[in-house]
Amino acid sequence: MLAPQHPEWKTTQPFKAVLEGDMKAVGASGMKGLMEIIVATHSGMTAAEFEKTVSNWLATNTQPRFKRLYTECVYQPQLELLAYLRANEFKTFIVSGGGIQFMRPMTEKTYGIPPEQVVGSSAVSEFQIKDGKPALVRMPTIDFVNDKAGKPVGIYEHIGRRPILAFGNSDSDMQMIEYTLAGEGRRLGLFVHHTDAEREYAYDRNSHVGTLDKALDQAAAKDWIIVSMKDDWAQIFPDQK
Amino acid sequence: MLAPQHPEWKTTQPFKAVLEGDMKAVGASGMKGLMEIIVATHSGMTAAEFEKTVSNWLATNTQPRFKRLYTECVYQPQLELLAYLRANEFKTFIVSGGGIQFMRPMTEKTYGIPPEQVVGSSAVSEFQIKDGKPALVRMPTIDFVNDKAGKPVGIYEHIGRRPILAFGNSDSDMQMIEYTLAGEGRRLGLFVHHTDAEREYAYDRNSHVGTLDKALDQAAAKDWIIVSMKDDWAQIFPDQK
Numbered sequence: 476m477l478a479p480q481h482p483e484w485k486t487t488q489p490f491k492a493v494l495e496g497d498m499k500a501v502g503a504s505g506m507k508g509l510m511e512i513i514v515a516t517h518s519g520m521t522a523a524e525f526e527k528t529v530s531n532w533l534a535t536n537t538q539p540r541f542k543r544l545y546t547e548c549v550y551q552p553q554l555e556l557l558a559y560l561r562a563n564e565f566k567t568f569i570v571s572g573g574g575i576q577f578m579r580p581m582t583e584k585t586y587g588i589p590p591e592q593v594v595g596s597s598a599v600s601e602f603q604i605k606d607g608k609p610a611l612v613r614m615p616t617i618d619f620v621n622d623k624a625g626k627p628v629g630i631y632e633h634i635g636r637r638p639i640l641a642f643g644n645s646d647s648d649m650q651m652i653e654y655t656l657a658g659e660g661r662r663l664g665l666f667v668h669h670t671d672a673e674r675e676y677a678y679d680r681n682s683h684v685g686t687l688d689k690a691l692d693q694a695a696a697k698d699w700i701i702v703s704m705k706d707d708w709a710q711i712f713p714d715q716k
Numbered sequence: 717m718l719a720p721q722h723p724e725w726k727t728t729q730p731f732k733a734v735l736e737g738d739m740k741a742v743g744a745s746g747m748k749g750l751m752e753i754i755v756a757t758h759s760g761m762t763a764a765e766f767e768k769t770v771s772n773w774l775a776t777n778t779q780p781r782f783k784r785l786y787t788e789c790v791y792q793p794q795l796e797l798l799a800y801l802r803a804n805e806f807k808t809f810i811v812s813g814g815g816i817q818f819m820r821p822m823t824e825k826t827y828g829i830p831p832e833q834v835v836g837s838s839a840v841s842e843f844q845i846k847d848g849k850p851a852l853v854r855m856p857t858i859d860f861v862n863d864k865a866g867k868p869v870g871i872y873e874h875i876g877r878r879p880i881l882a883f884g885n886s887d888s889d890m891q892m893i894e895y896t897l898a899g900e901g902r903r904l905g906l907f908v909h910h911t912d913a914e915r916e917y918a919y920d921r922n923s924h925v926g927t928l929d930k931a932l933d934q935a936a937a938k939d940w941i942i943v944s945m946k947d948d949w950a951q952i953f954p955d956q957k
Contacts, residue, residue, distance in 0.1 A: 522872055566832070568832075575873070575876070576876070579876045590875065590876030590877050591807070591809075591832070591833070591874065591875045591876055591877070592832070593876065597873060600869055600872055600873070601865070601869065602865040602866075602867075602868045602869055602891055602895065608898055609868065609891070609894045609895045609898045611868060611869065611872045611895075618873075624842070624843040625843075626843075627843045627850065627852060628841055628842065628843055628852065631763055631841055631852045632816070632838060632841070632859075633832065633874060634831065634832045635816070635817070635820045635831030635832055635834065636831050636832070650843055650850070653850045654843065654850045654852075657849055657850045
């Protein structure tokens with residue numbers, strides 16, 4: 476725990492909320508708040524150390540309600556769509572608000588998406604010679620927040636061409652989908668609506684995390700397709716391994 | 717020409733050097749100086765406008781000495797190496813100090829490398845609704861300089877894994893090659909030495925642009941292979957189209 480070295484965290488958000496266990500306030504700090512926490516608490520780690528920490532965490536922590544690894548809490552219809560697209564010569568990417576280096580250790584095995592096809596939020600890193608060996612070291616500074624209007628920017632920077640199909644699940648994905656549909660030719664923009672309290676969760680307009688509100692209002696006018704998890708998905712998670 | 721709107725350029729480097737036609741001073745400003753020029757002079761353009769400008773420039777300008785398009789001034793041995801690597805299931809990338817959005821319109825056709833496998837220097841861009849349409853607009857700020865110690869950082873950020881083979885041609889590539897060779901297993905680090913004044917150019921230690929100096933000194937100790945253009949390359953450019 477790094478908190479004793481950072482007395483200012485006791486009075487500064489979003490750190491105060493974390494130390495007080497106030498997860499609602501953490502959520503309200505948004506993707507930028509979460510990135511501030513991750514960046515500050517992992518500063519000084521090398522790329523290799525960070526990757527190992529993430530891999531260990533993913534291998535040993537289970538999701539409390541579904542009692543399976545987080546990497547097994549992926550959506551079966553999403554895996555089927557990715558496989559279908561690749562079988563039809565699409566190249567598939569993940570474009571998430573999550574940390575790019577947090578996702579990369581698991582995306583290839585979980586989604587069939589290699590590290591170089593992952594776009595996410597990032598910390599500044601620096602090339603240093605550490606203990607006589609070249610290393611990439613994480614700095615205590617946010618480099619990029621891949622959220623909302625940041626998503627088309629992240630796509631432009633990392634992919635360099637406009638998507639043909641984009642799939643989101645919250646208002647944070649609206650700009651990405653607008654950018655996708657503004658291209659020439661046939662395009663597709665999809666939102667999953669979490670409507671299934673029994674098999675997964677049900678939330679939308681009033682949720683602090685993953686808010687889906689404006690997208691629901693604008694969907695019809697903008698040709699966005701809303702997929703209802705409850706009504707449209709036969710299966711949610713892959714069969715237990 | 718944007719200069720009348722920017723009187724400060726007359727007295728500020730590297731802009732002063734450009735306006736005075738002092739190409740030696742422009743060169744001495746380094747990759748960061750060049751990026752400052754590109755970023756400042758193209759600010760406000762949309763991604764689509766910038767791409768069109770680059771494509772037009774590439775389609776209409778010929779290299780003065782070789783009297784062929786710049787996209788035809790690529791190295792035949794490099795094309796053969798890229799094809800050989802891809803035929804053996806390697807994924808190939810360009811990692812250059814040049815502007816990422818300047819390179820992307822031509823890398824697929826010229827090198828067989830798609831836009832998402834290009835790593836370069838970049839300007840900050842912003843998602844905006846412009847004339848009622850979603851657009852990415854270039855800001856007057858450098859985002860990243862993919863040069864020297866920046867190259868391993870660019871690789872980490874865009875590719876997310878360590879290269880197995882890296883090929884450079886100047887001291888600016890040393891950190892990239894050090895980072896490559898520091899990985900486990902078999903790795904390869906190569907530098908082209910421009911030794912062929914007759915068929916291309918000869919320069920190294922005293923050149924203002926593309927200086928190859930420390931890399932020559934350290935090559936033997938660090939297992940870097942120096943490829944002599946004059947002695948090792950049967951052909952320089954592809955046969956004229």
